[in-house]
Amino acid sequence: MAPSDEGITKLHKVRKTVMQMLNDRGYLVTDDEINMTKQQFIEHYGDNMSRDDLFLFKNKRNDTSDQIMVFFVIPETSKQAIGIGPLRKCFERMEAEKVYRAILVVEQRLTPSAKKVCEITNIRMEVFQDSELLYNVTEHDLVPEHQVLTDGEKKAVLEKYGVKETQLPRMLVTDPIARHYGLQRGQAVKIIRPSENAGRYVTYRYVT
Known part of the structure; x- marks a missing residue:
């Protein structure tokens, strides 16, 4: 289901904060990516954008082997807490690319079982809710x-x-x-x- 105009505005703000956060951590992010306007955001991802479309894969500026993935996770059912199912897809993609660090951006909280999965020792998985990323702290x-x-x-x-x-x-x-x-x-x-x-x-x- 395509997001409303309000939903697009929120996703635009969240994505910008994520870009700023990655830049502050030393990942290779361009000024154009950080300063993308809402109109440019819509032109790039389309009116029917999905959270999946916002996926990011970045390298550190001074070490291309240091990589991170950012997943904008979609729950299995609307307005439902994020369970293990959506996380499994993230882990599979990370395993395929041999990436061991990721940020999950979620609308809803994670279920207790999903939280435990995120504590796997060889993978660093950070979880942020959309509401935490509407502005840069x-x-x-x-x-x-x-x-x-x-x-x-x-x-x-x-x-x-x-x-x-x-x-x-x-x-x-x-x-x-x-x-x-x-x-x-x-x-x-x-x-x-x-x-x-x-x-x-x-x-x-x-x-x-």
């Missing part, structure tokens, strides 16, 4: 700049301040910012806030 006026540290940068910070990583202020892996950047436990971020006295104020967070 990092663009909110109250959200300071975040920079994800490499392992080397994290080590340098710990040595500079003479602390252990667990002594840094914490950021939960479920935090919206952590989810935007795809952060995992053990990673660290640099947070830069404006300061009237120093120009900027820098702090660090350890993801846990």
Whole structure:
């Protein structure tokens, strides 16, 4: 069933946020993909677009072997929670392409059994609902700049301040910012806030 104009508007916003998120994570995304207007979106995918049509397959800018798939999942029955059936198709496609990281964009929640399937250890499967992607959380006026540290940068910070990583202020892996950047436990971020006295104020967070 083709989406309504309201549905197309929502999908356009969701797709843009996904593109921004991938770009922030270092995947190869063009400015044209990020800045696609609603009209261009309709011209590209058609009035009768399906969520399946929005599928994405991206490589990291500096490492083409680091790949991710984005699935805009369709439930088996309208307004039904996402079960194992739709996920199985995603896993089959990932297995065929030997890709072990994916983002699932869903309208409804996942069933308990589907959530367990997403916890398979050799595949990293992140789940976002459409409602979480209607705007880019990092663009909110109250959200300071975040920079994800490499392992080397994290080590340098710990040595500079003479602390252990667990002594840094914490950021939960479920935090919206952590989810935007795809952060995992053990990673660290640099947070830069404006300061009237120093120009900027820098702090660090350890993801846990």
